[in-house]
Amino acid sequence: MKKRHNPDVLNCLANLSSDEVFTTPSLANEILDSLPKEIFEDKTSTFIDPCLKSGIFLREIAKRLDKQLVNTLPEKTKRIENIFKNQVFGIATTELTSLMGRRTLYCSKKADSKYSLFDASVNESGNIFYSRSNHLWVNSRCKYCGAPQDAYNRNDELETYAYPFIHKDNPNLFFDMKFDVVIGNPPYQISDSGFGKSAKPIYNRFIEQAKKLNPRHLLMIIPSRWYAGGKGLDEFRNEMLNDKRIKKIVDYPEAKDCFPGVDIAGGVCYFHWQRDYEGLTEVINNWRDEKQISYRKLNEFDTFIRFGIASNIIKKIRTKNELTLDSVVSSRAAFGLTTTVKAKETGDLNLITSKGEGKISSGEVLNNKELIPKWKVLTSNISYDHAGQPNKNGERKVLAKLFLAPPNTVCTETYLVIDTFDNQEMAENLEAFLKLKFTRFLIAQMTVSQHITKGRFAFVPKLNWNKKYSDNELYSKYELDSEEINFIEKTIMKME
Structure with a gap:
């Protein structure tokens, strides 16, 4: 039957x-x-x-x-x-x-x-x-x-x-x-x-x-x-x-x-x-x-x-008692420019918005005017991943956009200012650091929603930006074992 x-x-x-x-x-x-x-x-x-x-x-x-x-x-x-x-x-x-x-x-x-x-x-x-x-x-x-x-x-x-x-x-x-x-x-x-x-x-x-x-x-x-x-x-x-x-x-x-x-x-x-x-x-x-x-x-x-293994990694990093990057990342709307502000055809400053680039008058900048002449490292305030969701291979990119903004450039609240510098080389070194799997792994541990805020950088160490770092150098510096390194490598995708 x-x-x-x-x-x-x-x-x-x-x-x-x-x-x-x-x-x-x-x-x-x-x-x-x-x-x-x-x-x-x-x-x-x-x-x-x-x-x-x-x-x-x-x-x-x-x-x-x-x-x-x-x-x-x-x-x-x-x-x-x-x-x-x-x-x-x-x-x-x-x-x-x-x-x-x-x-x-x-x-x-x-x-x-x-x-x-x-x-x-x-x-x-x-x-x-x-x-x-x-x-x-x-x-x-x-x-x-x-x-x-x-x-x-x-x-x-x-x-x-x-x-x-x-x-x-x-x-x-x-x-x-x-x-x-x-x-x-x-x-x-x-x-x-x-x-x-x-x-x-x-x-x-x-x-x-x-x-x-x-x-x-x-x-x-x-x-x-x-x-x-x-x-x-x-x-x-x-x-x-x-x-x-x-x-x-x-x-x-x-x-x-x-x-x-x-x-x-x-x-x-x-x-x-x-x-x-x-x-x-x-x-x-x-x-x-x-x-x-x-x-x-x-x-x-x-x-x-x-993840418990991520908890162990963070504990190892914290034994160094270093400052963390959230101490310098800007709050929302670093220059007081909301997402509704549109770029114009004329102005003495460059403006970066979610719709592209254009001009704006320095008189419209409401906050942090002292940062205008500096080099800036910017990232999108929306994560690349869908609120922490990995791709089909189980990997996350975390940061959607990451780039340098030269002096006399400002941005709307679509972007966070990670840090500012008087010289281009230090800004480039920080940008390279943020592209590392090690760094984005630490940001990911705080990112279970779509928004990237300064608080997401609370586990990321603030290092000396006079030099450029590699993942392997940081794995060694913080004494990560092979299991911890493998977990980072397989959960974070490469970022060019």
Whole structure:
């Protein structure tokens, strides 16, 4: 008899966007494997997904409980009743996901229907909660999620994206009970009504709210952009880096390795926070079909360094106690010229813009006029890579454009001024240094978004620019071993 193939429909769901991504069954089970086995052998253990979409986490939890509770609750009917009534709970993100979640968990969009796996007398929602929430506007922003009133003050026909779990001061009000495990894949961002497709992260608010439940275990999968902070994530990053209860971080530098077909700049990760744990964090990097495992203090630097081997390289460099390049790199708009400033046909200075070169009057330069007669090393403020994404060979270029600007030349904020000099040779030596794999590797450790800022140069040593350096010379100077050198060489592409 030919074996029938019954595909899991949850493997076939198309993601509507890269903001709310559906978790695959294989990924859900990988995350659940982080939990101790005995938690599934306890008929009193409780689980909640506070950002439920497809219901995959609850379904896989229920399957594990059904298997592991056989000895404790041998009768199938009583076992299923205990699981669905007392152990698994969810808070949906929208009305649609509440229906989808019930269909996944109970095999019926109504928990009390005759088709439901759960026969006990319950309401149609079962343990999956959803009710339309509203934003609380304070000074034109939502008190809970920061959404702008002009974008999300909507009528009843439109989705508000006021996610129920984070739109309450006390998350315990939903079920008024303690949970052993909080697990989920929260929405990632929400529009902030900024320029273009500007958006602000929102996943951090789900994590902050989940900790208020004080569970024994908290597991969530989120974008990795929090590693370097920025865009409202600085406080969240600092809290995460200094939380010794984070037992494990599993990192995917390329999001497609975790969510096939989804492009999430900077990659994704999931973490396991354990209330009663305190110690080093196990960091697992899934990189090019390889796993790199390290055990670290997350707060060893002001930012989170993705790879353990990169952390070791930076520590070696820091033993030299040298100044770093961020001490001289310009802040945004070094000459006070925004991207809207256009080059003219006449003027006493040369102007470099994103659209090309032209002229400008020195009277229009607002800042750092003393730098005008100097040689300047410039780089684009947008990275070459798509927010840290390597090419098909696993290599990054990091810096998009790098060039010298002679005296009497200025630029708009499209470019950063790395440093300035009185003579051309020193500027050329710095330019050559920035093209080295060693240098761009260090910049890359701080670059998990598309923007290049002065803070990205915090690990790059500031050397004497009277001479030109080579990668091999710097590998020797900082005593890098063959494994560390090989890692730099294979992850950073050559720059001419």
